[in-house]
Amino acid sequence: MNLIAAWFSHLNDTTGINFTVFYDPFDRARFVQGFLVTLELCGVTITGSVMLGILGAWGQGAASIWLRRLVQFYIQMFRNTPPLVQVYFFYFGLSALLPEVKNSLGMSQPLIGGFVWASISLICFAGAFNVEIFRSGIEAIPHSTIEAAEALGFTRLQTYRQVVLPLGLRICMPALTNNLVNLIKTTPLAYAIAVPELLYVSNQIWSDNENVPEMMLLLFIIYIALVGVLVFIMHRWERALRVPGLGL
Amino acid sequence: MNTKKFALLGILAGLGATVAINAARADTLQDIKTKGVLVVGVKADYPPFGSLSPSGENIGIEPDLARDLAKGLGVKVQFVPVVASNRMQFLEQGKIDVMIATMNDTPERAKVVDIVHPDYYASGYNIMVPKTLSLTSWSQLKGVPVCAIQGAFYNKEVAEKFGAETVAFTGVAEALTALRQGRCNAFVYDDTAIEGKLQDPTWKDYDMPLQSQDAQPWGIAVRLGDTSLADYISKSIISWDKTGLILSLETKYGIKHAAFAVQMHNKYK
Numbered sequence: 001m002n003l004i005a006a007w008f009s010h011l012n013d014t015t016g017i018n019f020t021v022f023y024d025p026f027d028r029a030r031f032v033q034g035f036l037v038t039l040e041l042c043g044v045t046i047t048g049s050v051m052l053g054i055l056g057a058w059g060q061g062a063a064s065i066w067l068r069r070l071v072q073f074y075i076q077m078f079r080n081t082p083p084l085v086q087v088y089f090f091y092f093g094l095s096a097l098l099p100e101v102k103n104s105l106g107m108s109q110p111l112i113g114g115f116v117w118a119s120i121s122l123i124c125f126a127g128a129f130n131v132e133i134f135r136s137g138i139e140a141i142p143h144s145t146i147e148a149a150e151a152l153g154f155t156r157l158q159t160y161r162q163v164v165l166p167l168g169l170r171i172c173m174p175a176l177t178n179n180l181v182n183l184i185k186t187t188p189l190a191y192a193i194a195v196p197e198l199l200y201v202s203n204q205i206w207s208d209n210e211n212v213p214e215m216m217l218l219l220f221i222i223y224i225a226l227v228g229v230l231v232f233i234m235h236r237w238e239r240a241l242r243v244p245g246l247g248l
Numbered sequence: 249m250n251t252k253k254f255a256l257l258g259i260l261a262g263l264g265a266t267v268a269i270n271a272a273r274a275d276t277l278q279d280i281k282t283k284g285v286l287v288v289g290v291k292a293d294y295p296p297f298g299s300l301s302p303s304g305e306n307i308g309i310e311p312d313l314a315r316d317l318a319k320g321l322g323v324k325v326q327f328v329p330v331v332a333s334n335r336m337q338f339l340e341q342g343k344i345d346v347m348i349a350t351m352n353d354t355p356e357r358a359k360v361v362d363i364v365h366p367d368y369y370a371s372g373y374n375i376m377v378p379k380t381l382s383l384t385s386w387s388q389l390k391g392v393p394v395c396a397i398q399g400a401f402y403n404k405e406v407a408e409k410f411g412a413e414t415v416a417f418t419g420v421a422e423a424l425t426a427l428r429q430g431r432c433n434a435f436v437y438d439d440t441a442i443e444g445k446l447q448d449p450t451w452k453d454y455d456m457p458l459q460s461q462d463a464q465p466w467g468i469a470v471r472l473g474d475t476s477l478a479d480y481i482s483k484s485i486i487s488w489d490k491t492g493l494i495l496s497l498e499t500k501y502g503i504k505h506a507a508f509a510v511q512m513h514n515k516y517k
Contacts, residue, residue: 026404026408092422092425092426092429095429096429100430103393103430103433104391105392105433107378107380107381107430107433108430109393109430109431109433110429110430110431113431114415114431191398192417192422193417194395194415194416194417194426200398200416203398203399203416204398204399204403204404204416207398207399207400207401207403208401208403208404209356210356
């Protein structure tokens with residue numbers, strides 16, 4: 001570790017290529033912290049948006065017209081507005097209508113903080129697309145399969161959980177991967193509401209050291225790696241789910 | 249014409265343009281006198297240092313200083329509004345000849361542009377807090393969420409030295425909204441700008457109870473290599489300090505005398 005720090009410090013002295021995150025303890029600590037926040041944000045939003053997608057796709061096929069309309073309204077709301085606007089809307093707009101709590105100084109502060117609002121808005125944004133993605137998988141399932149399940153006495157929920165969703169998931173896997181990759185690339189928007197994720201801490205670091213190209217290079221590599229890991233996992237999952245004879 | 253010839257011609261044209269720019273750079277002061285215009289980059293959104301009057305005229309301490317520079321050269325002055333993120337680029341690209349735009353004199357910036365010495369002004373950072381939060385020292389900020397502007401050089405210091413939790417936003421409006429909504433209990437910003445904000449009646453429940461920190465000198469900048477122009481400006485700054493022009497401009501625009509301005513006046517008078 002010391003050797004790496006010494007080498008990057010030397011690189012800065014001799015060439016002016018300044019990777020402070022490798023030799024300055026303060027910058028390193030906040031960069032690592034930012035990376036962890038980004039990982040957490042990715043984890044929470046991927047999980048949340050997939051669950052929301054599954055729920056929404058079930059709601060789209062519900063008997064109640066009001067539930068179907070509600071899901072449709074939600075999709076239109078979040079698919080038709082830019083994610084940055086949604087983040088600002090939740091954080092500055094909606095948040096002002098919620099109750100406040102007292103902090104340790106005895107000052108009142110909003111109930112929900114930046115990280116949670118960023119997660120909520122990104123889950124809603126990606127979730128809207130996921131509903132449609134799951135619908136595409138569900139609608140590709142032959143009616144005869146669903147009718148067969150009905151004939152066997154499955155309820156609608158049972159059919160959805162045990163027949164429709166497992167088959168539909170296999171079909172919509174590539175589209176789902178695409179959307180989750182996009183979701184990871186949308187997480188830096190959280191920096192607009194001061195969530196200390198990677199782009200936010202990088203901005204602080206390059207403001208202090210004027211090493212914008214170096215930090216951009218690091219960000220670039222880290223996002224390529226993050227998306228690479230996700231795509232790898234999704235491909236493995238896709239292969240593990242393959243049903244011989246389903247023709248997929 | 250074949251493609252190879254075409255490419256060669258393109259390269260030559262590019263080289264020619266570069267040479268022309270360098271030649272033009274060599275004698276900016278002479279160029280200014282020939283053109284009869286001094287193009288100065290100033291802030292248009294930072295009263296009382298640089299703003300626009302209702303009739304669209306550049307007013308403030310810095311435009312007034314620029315007018316004095318132009319008067320000394322016997323030329324007209326032309327203002328170009330700049331912001332922190334483009335002011336050095338405008339200077340490098342030749343869109344402006346001189347920059348007087350509340351810029352701190354730092355060693356990193358001195359590598360990119362020629363910052364004229366002596367520095368003409370200095371300001372520090374301070375915090376704006378609700379009056380209900382009674383603060384008596386900076387050390388009380390430990391663990392307190394403090395709103396800030398992304399990219400401000402003092403964010404690191406507030407976090408490192410006083411242990412505050414900085415919450416940095418992209419713009420002043422967002423940071424002020426967050427302060428009002430209680431997302432942070434203080435807003436760290438330039439003391440001069442906070443003073444301007446506090447004159448606004450909508451912020452009457454807020455104040456600036458602590459001493460400004462870390463007074464940083466402000467520098468007027470020219471392009472690297474414009475030595476004759478830099479020499480002229482340097483002499484002008486010394487004469488401003490001698491005559492007390494900056495102190496009288498502070499009075500004109502209704503702000504308190506900065507300690508630095510008083511000190512420089514005493515040094516050169």
